[in-house]
Amino acid sequence: xxxxxxxxxxxxxxxxxxxxxxxxxxFTFDDYAMHWVRQAPGKGLEWVSGISWNSGSIGYADSVKxxxxxxxxxxxxxLYLQMNxxxxxxxxxxxxxxxxxxxLEWLEYWGQGTLVTVSS
Amino acid sequence: xxxxTQSPSSLSASVGDRVTITCQASQDISNYLNWYQQKxxxxxxxxxxxxxxxxxxxxxxxxxxxxxxxxxxxxSSLQPEDIATYYCQQYDNLPRLTFGGGTKVEIK
Numbered sequence: 685x686x687x688x689x690x691x692x693x694x695x696x697x698x699x700x701x702x703x704x705x706x707x708x709x710x711f712t713f714d715d716y717a718m719h720w721v722r723q724a725p726g727k728g729l730e731w732v733s734g735i736s737w738n739s740g741s742i743g744y745a746d747s748v749k750x751x752x753x754x755x756x757x758x759x760x761x762x763l764y765l766q767m768n769x770x771x772x773x774x775x776x777x778x779x780x781x782x783x784x785x786x787x788l789e790w791l792e793y794w795g796q797g798t799l800v801t802v803s804s
Numbered sequence: 805x806x807x808x809t810q811s812p813s814s815l816s817a818s819v820g821d822r823v824t825i826t827c828q829a830s831q832d833i834s835n836y837l838n839w840y841q842q843k844x845x846x847x848x849x850x851x852x853x854x855x856x857x858x859x860x861x862x863x864x865x866x867x868x869x870x871x872x873x874x875x876x877x878x879x880s881s882l883q884p885e886d887i888a889t890y891y892c893q894q895y896d897n898l899p900r901l902t903f904g905g906g907t908k909v910e911i912k
Binding site: 728729741744784787790792794795797 | 805836838840842847848849850853889891893895898899900901902903904905906
């Protein structure tokens with residue numbers, strides 16, 4: 685059974701940093717692309733970032749480019765999102781999601797999310 | 805960047821009704837279009853991939869069609885358990901993905 689467990693969320697002041705983690709199990713992690721998707725309270729889904737199976741292809745939404753960095757450790761079956769210069773508008777539930785293949789296509793399985801609140 | 809415009813943003817229909825949601829891309833995305841269902845308080849779930857392919861285990865009352873810039877998602881007979889928000893998502897403009905704004909489906 686595919687399991688994706690996010691962690692690292694919390695309350696952080698504007699301008700500070702936070703690192704999210706996603707622990708994956710139940711599949712061969714290094715065979716699949718992975719994504720981060722966020723959802724602000726009461727709002728729709730926003731794709732944040734994605735990384736291919738070997739980290740050779742990485743993409744970011746314009747809203748986070750230059751501030752967020754996605755990475756993966758295939759030896760640890762883990763996905764990360766380093767979030768710097770956080771803003772109030774980054775407040776959201778952050779989901780980790782598994783792609784159906786090695787490249788960025790669609791989100792086959794989702795975790796339950798970790799909440800990030802940016803506020804002073 | 806490719807923009808995805810979903811309509812309507814919300815709808816109310818009766819049990820047994822046929823429900824249709826549209827998604828329009830700002831440029832040709834071939835069939836690189838997926839649909840998700842998100843029930844309240846839950847993570848999204850993939851329903852349809854590549855515009856018209858039903859994900860394994862998804863009821864056949866759900867369907868999708870379209871190519872290029874115009875896509876349609878249909879629930880042939882609305883059931884109470886279908887109350888959710890539905891999203892389209894494109895993957896033509898790699899390495900970026902984009903979601904539509906969502907359509908909230910309620911029971912009348």
